[in-house]
Amino acid sequence: MKRELPLAITAAIGVFMILSFFVPHQAVSVPADFLQASAIIVVAFGYVLGGANVLRVNFDGIYKRQPDWPYKILLLAGLIVTFAIGAIDGVEQHGGFLDQGTRSKWIYDNLYSPMSATMFSLLAFFIASAAFRAFRIRTVEAGLLALAALLVMLGRVPVGDLATHWLPAPARLGAIQDWIMNVPQNAAKRAILIGAALGVMATGLRVILGIERSYLSGEE
């Protein structure tokens, strides 16, 4: 029963949600909307569990003086201070804790935004190092791949068109990259997408039918 009941609920809700995609009638759409909204609430409660785990793992690390324990203090301080400030601002501003001039907005603008943007911008550096280290032309196919990569990379920026502006329009880098993106790239992408979409449907069906049940924990 411990496994059968969750499987029955999964199957019933799964089939109902599939039905709601095809049947716009209120008898289906209203309960479907209710279920979607309920899912949002369940997820929100899930954050309590997540927060508790962060506290447990890191307090444990500090208590046991793990090699990196000072970082854990920093992490916990950041978590607790941001949460407390958000809660206080939320009460003072009647929920608008990210309004202009609040302390939360200051944290958002001066800590969160630059740190987030910095992490993303690291990608440019990592792409250069990956290109140097790992883009090996060992075979004819790899050579074609590298050629396509170079053409697209240079064709997508102004310098590509500048270097080939003396050529007839269809032979310019911009036009060549446009063709690569629209024809071979698109064809290959569609093939992978179709395969992946079928994989999504098959996995979904396995879960709904209760064939894939390992996510229900190991206890029989």
Added chain:
Amino acid sequence: MPGLEVLEKLDRRWLFLIMGLLVLEPLMFPLALPLTVTRPVQGFVDAIDKVPDGSTVLMSCDYDPSGIPEMVPMTRTAFRHLLGKNCKVVITVLWPGGPGLVDSVLSEVAREFPDKKYGVDWVNLGYKSGNEAVMVVMGQGIANAFPRDYRGLDSRSLPVMREVRDYASFPLLVNISSGYPGTKEWVQQVQARFHLPMVAGVTAVSAPEYYPYLQSGQIRGLLGGMAGAAEYEKARGEKGSATRGMDAQSLGHLFVAFCILLGNLIRRRPAEARS
């Protein structure tokens, strides 16, 4: 060759340094390389141009501060484009880290139009958790999904929302997104289901993923990364941060191409020479 031996053992931080300098240099001393407006970008411009003046457009800005360099220039130009056509704009955000940033960007652009009032000509409905679920709930009523706007006002009481019921109230969806939930989910959940025409602005790295949608007509136009944003600025006769960033991106691409060639040159040497 001793030079190649040194390069083979090159610390990758040297590459990082060169890349950093190449990006920095044109930002300080612009090269002003010429730009060409490509078809996907022209499609984006045309789709907005075709929206009847004065209609209400849905704009979803699904990104957070990590997407500032690519997403913010697109948001600015698109919002300016829509306000310039006297369109009313309803904005949503499906990324938790995005509402504060999006609100700052929109408020900054709205100040260029002194006659446009918040709540009358545009509204920021803010963030709602739930990803695709929110998109589906919006199909039953925009105000159902967003009962209050970002500033805590009752969204049903705002003049801009009086004519807005569900997706049928909009002639176009403008989606600026840097990942999940974003363009793919809007196409799957809203365009395919409610047949709402849409255009999209996405990150450069994810742009190839949306070409099938572009070719099938499910997306009317596409801005791919900073290059797309810069072309959009050019098409609108603006010179924004994307146009300025394109010189840096050009040099960055050149350097990556150079790295691929150099990396292969080094490793093509016979094994004995390398050992």
Added chain:
Amino acid sequence: MFFAFVLYFIRSAEKGKKPFVRRIAGIDAIEEAIGRATEMGRSVLYIPGILDIDDIQTVAGLVILESVARLTAKYQTPITVPVTYPIPFTIAEEMVKGGYLHAGRPEQYDPNSVRFVSPEQFAYVAAVTGIMLRDRPAAHIFMGSFYAESLLLAETGFATGAIQVAGTANVHQLPFFVVACDYTLIGEELYAASAYLSGEPKLVGSLKGADLMKIAIVTTVVVGCLLESLGIHALTLWMTTQ
């Protein structure tokens, strides 16, 4: 049609007809990676993507996690699973616990092995790269949905010298994984992995159904191309969604 194909093959598998599945090198490499981590006396880092449970790739990643946890339990190798969202976090805990239970070593399960980090994409990257650089796991397994963080994680992982196996259906991130990892599962291979790993006929049967559907789609594409080339648009118009 798709559901009918899948149900038919599941049914025939139930009757004892086990379909053939080709070898997937990337999945075989997972065991090799865990074996290497065991030899080196270091841990395994498993990342089930960065999305919530409503993305089916996360479900696939978590299902594979159970098999991986079973192997780490068998080899008595520690596993670390940093997770982005709370619901996948609770499921990941169950998966790892289940893996240890099935391997007959429930007492070895470490409750701190599955960690909730942050749903914030780049905060998660910072935390995971920190784990890679400080704890130096010998094997990194990335299975699920990945975005801009794919190269940041895989390149940092490469720098630590770990053996890396990745799998994602996010096509635009595949090139980064292919370049920086030792093995990569492409698109539907990620979804096939759980069936492949379990070897259960019913799961394998569902793969066969998907394959048959693919043949139907390819046939439709070829017929559509021919008809369009001949100026007959009926099929295209019938397929148009807007």
